[in-house]
Amino acid sequence: MNKSLIKFVTDFGPLLVFFYYYYSNNKDLKIAIPPLIIATLIALIIVWILEKKIPMIPLIGGILISLFGGLSIYFNNAVFLYLKPTIINILFGLALLLGKYFTNEPILKKILGKSINLADEGWKILNHRWMYFFFSLALLNELIWRTQSEEFWVNFKVWGILPITFIFTAFQIKLITKYKIDE
Numbered sequence: 001m002n003k004s005l006i007k008f009v010t011d012f013g014p015l016l017v018f019f020y021y022y023y024s025n026n027k028d029l030k031i032a033i034p035p036l037i038i039a040t041l042i043a044l045i046i047v048w049i050l051e052k053k054i055p056m057i058p059l060i061g062g063i064l065i066s067l068f069g070g071l072s073i074y075f076n077n078a079v080f081l082y083l084k085p086t087i088i089n090i091l092f093g094l095a096l097l098l099g100k101y102f103t104n105e106p107i108l109k110k111i112l113g114k115s116i117n118l119a120d121e122g123w124k125i126l127n128h129r130w131m132y133f134f135f136s137l138a139l140l141n142e143l144i145w146r147t148q149s150e151e152f153w154v155n156f157k158v159w160g161i162l163p164i165t166f167i168f169t170a171f172q173i174k175l176i177t178k179y180k181i182d183e
Helices: 003-024 029-051 056-074 079-103 107-112 120-147 150-171 173-179
Strands: none
Touching: 003 029, 003 056, 003 150, 029 056, 056 079, 079 107, 079 120, 079 150, 107 120, 120 150, 120 173, 150 173
16 A cells, blocks of 8 residues: 555544544534544554554654543543643644753754754744744634634634644745755
8 A cells, every 4th residue: 555645544534533423423522532532543553563663743642632532531521622732732832942952953953854954043943933833823722712612623623723734834935945055
């Protein structure tokens, strides 16, 4: 099977499972959360079997989906699931903010430095932009789930955050081009 197809299925399969159960059961999070957790764990197992490792971001996401989804089921309160994107984005923002104190360089350079060759100033700016972006997403998630309906939040979580992230990423191309070091 094609590696990119497997990646797509393991990345978006659990989300499709969640949507199926959410919308086919009167938009009930209590019914949709258990299949989401199971599909996420299956996706992580598939990645492990095929790659013999699980990348950090999907692993953290799987742990948090299982934890916050489990708490939502146990306490019969969706607030835990609503908080997951806020907490993830705050953690990513803090990693970018504090990471340079442990590595003596921007964390993004550690993560992407083999793929993109930028001047140090470029890495510093890019790191700051992503840090502010993650903190902004956390704030936006809080505003949405606290002021809108559950269905609106579910749709925003999937159809809002992903396009916002793609658009933000596209706006970084000019910065990357400006500070790119030709090899």
